[in-house]
Amino acid sequence: MIEISDQSVDLIITSPPYFNIKDYSKNGYQDKNHSTKEKMDLGAINDYKIYIKYLLKVWKECERVLKPNGKLCINVPLMPMLKKELNTHYNRHIFDLQSDIQNSILKYTNLFLFDLYIWNRTNSTKKLMFGSYPYPKNFYAQNIIEFIVVFVKDGKPQSICSDIKEESKLTQEEWINYTKQIWDIPIPNKSDIAFGKHSAIMPKEIPYRLIRLYSFIGDVVLDPFAGSGTTLSVAKELKRQYIGYEIYKSYKVLIDEKLNTIF
Numbered sequence: 231m232i233e234i235s236d237q238s239v240d241l242i243i244t245s246p247p248y249f250n251i252k253d254y255s256k257n258g259y260q261d262k263n264h265s266t267k268e269k270m271d272l273g274a275i276n277d278y279k280i281y282i283k284y285l286l287k288v289w290k291e292c293e294r295v296l297k298p299n300g301k302l303c304i305n306v307p308l309m310p311m312l313k314k315e316l317n318t319h320y321n322r323h324i325f326d327l328q329s330d331i332q333n334s335i336l337k338y339t340n341l342f343l344f345d346l347y348i349w350n351r352t353n354s355t356k357k358l359m360f361g362s363y364p365y366p367k368n369f370y371a372q373n374i375i376e377f378i379v380v381f382v383k384d385g386k387p388q389s390i391c392s393d394i395k396e397e398s399k400l401t402q403e404e405w406i407n408y409t410k411q412i413w414d415i416p417i418p419n420k421s422d423i424a425f426g427k428h429s430a431i432m433p434k435e436i437p438y439r440l441i442r443l444y445s446f447i448g449d450v451v452l453d454p455f456a457g458s459g460t461t462l463s464v465a466k467e468l469k470r471q472y473i474g475y476e477i478y479k480s481y482k483v484l485i486d487e488k489l490n491t492i493f
């Protein structure tokens with residue numbers, strides 16, 4: 231992200247491409263191509279260790295551009311693998327993206343773990359995984375949660391003028407609800423203009439809470455995997471400056487549409 235100066239970003243909110251599960255050159259239903267697959271699409275990497283390694287390059291850039299005390303918020307799910315795709319042992323395997331991303335960040339950067347939230351997808355459309363149903367011993371848990379892990383760059387926060395502090399403060403109800411570690415939030419539906427067009431839409435409520443919790447009005451918010459532009463549009467709505475990167479140019483229409491609905 232050479233366009234961004236060192237220590238110039240206050241908050242980063244992103245959901246990286248899921249390892250080898252979604253084809254981001256296709257629409258939300260995964261039945262039509264909107265683009266030729268980009269060679270630098272990290273979601274198309276077939277080797278999990280290489281996938282984590284290349285994501286680390288992004289996290290190091292995030293570390294560079296963050297201001298002292300700036301936060302990096304990463305939303306990822308668990309990734310249960312089908313036996314036909316990963317047949318290494320008798321039972322299935324789950325790639326825990328949050329855990330592996332966290333380990334790589336804590337080992338190879340100077341970012342520190344700040345907090346962890348669990349997103350409970352209240353209207354999950356995931357099909358039940360039968361395992362050994364209806365008999366023990368190999369039942370599979372319903373995959374209805376995702377993680378939002380928050381890292382911090384060391385340093386004291388900058389002083390903020392009293393007017394901005396007052397305008398940015400949370401209500402008591404917001405403070406109580408947003409700081410609970412389990413967030414009950416539905417997945418996006420057809421009310422989101424990106425529904426059916428993008429294969430992994432972030433709910434608006436996730437960046438909304440993170441921006442309210444970890445930034446002031448006027449701060450710079452970055453999303454290095456902008457997707458359909460949800461983080462950017464919420465940042466604009468909340469009077470923050472915003473920067474987004476997206477390798478699939480066809481998504482620019484969606485991003486612009488979301489941004490243009492905010493005045």
